[in-house]
Amino acid sequence: MSGIKIVGTGSYVPPKIVRNEDFTKIxxxxxxxxxxxxxxxxxxxxxxxxxxxxxxxxxxxxxxxxGIDVSDIGLIICSTATSDFVTPSMACIIQREIGAIGCMAxxxxxxxxxxxxxxxxxxxxxxxxxxxxxxxxxxxxxxxxLADYSDRSTCVLFGDGSAACVLELSKDSxxxxxxxxxxxxxxxxxxxxFPPDNAFMPEHREEYPDGxxxxxxxxxxQDGKEVYKFAIKALPNCVNSAAEKxxxxxxxxxxxxxxxxxxxxxxxxxxxxxxxxxxxxxNIEKYGNTSSASIPIALNEAVKAGKIKRGDKVCLVGFxxxxxxxxxxxxx
Numbered sequence: 001m002s003g004i005k006i007v008g009t010g011s012y013v014p015p016k017i018v019r020n021e022d023f024t025k026i027x028x029x030x031x032x033x034x035x036x037x038x039x040x041x042x043x044x045x046x047x048x049x050x051x052x053x054x055x056x057x058x059x060x061x062x063x064x065x066x067g068i069d070v071s072d073i074g075l076i077i078c079s080t081a082t083s084d085f086v087t088p089s090m091a092c093i094i095q096r097e098i099g100a101i102g103c104m105a106x107x108x109x110x111x112x113x114x115x116x117x118x119x120x121x122x123x124x125x126x127x128x129x130x131x132x133x134x135x136x137x138x139x140x141x142x143x144x145x146l147a148d149y150s151d152r153s154t155c156v157l158f159g160d161g162s163a164a165c166v167l168e169l170s171k172d173s174x175x176x177x178x179x180x181x182x183x184x185x186x187x188x189x190x191x192x193x194f195p196p197d198n199a200f201m202p203e204h205r206e207e208y209p210d211g212x213x214x215x216x217x218x219x220x221x222q223d224g225k226e227v228y229k230f231a232i233k234a235l236p237n238c239v240n241s242a243a244e245k246x247x248x249x250x251x252x253x254x255x256x257x258x259x260x261x262x263x264x265x266x267x268x269x270x271x272x273x274x275x276x277x278x279x280x281x282x283n284i285e286k287y288g289n290t291s292s293a294s295i296p297i298a299l300n301e302a303v304k305a306g307k308i309k310r311g312d313k314v315c316l317v318g319f320x321x322x323x324x325x326x327x328x329x330x331x332x
Contacts, residue, residue: 002171003173005169050142051080058164068166072133075122075126089106112320115292115296123175137164141292146218151216178326181322183322186321190213190221237325255313260283260284261319263285
């Protein structure tokens, strides 16, 4: 199986930082309450920077890191649950902004596992099309626009940001993935879009129960207990399942970069996997939960900090609303 090579990485987060203490002015909470339950101390929050803008900045940073010509990019996949438009896609706007006109461009929405899904999709495209030289995978999230700032259990969790990587095919290098979903768990977290509406809608509409509770407007809700129970099982299962596909011992993975949802989730999963916490890259304290952007933000940070070197076996693992889950293991 052909593997993948990360040629360059980049990220962008809004300069505005909101610390735990800032939430005490709008909801009943405290720095200690937030930190002990989530591991978060601060997060970056948009002051108007749209999703496409953050994504473009991250992609530009990744292209600079890769040292490639924009004309050689054949594919852009953007993972986002917080697009600025119903249409066009964020990928098309980003393509326009960087000048990669003509390449394939598409968005995917797989919540907090979106970057992992997009990463694996890019490898599949690269391995089946000899004309594709480079693919760009970017995750960009304006998650705070879905935050209900009257709900102290969720509003403290989220941050905004974006990160990207430039990929090329690497023949004969290690690669494996494991992706899946469980739609029966869709009721545990959601944010609603526009309901059906048109000029000919009858006064008394037929009900179509979707099994998901009513939300407060467009704001996101989650059943924290159920999401926690799902996540602490999904994280180790994804890593183990991907490794088993190629007969790899998880002890031989050099670095695992999980979705930065909650420190307690990561800590519990680590204990269940019986691995040292040092094998996991964790930066949730500085960024909060940035949905699908959390994994590539951490990946870029780890690369720039020298925590990953060429030849290292790296695992990216995500899990989120849907319920969706997935992991990839590759040689950096």
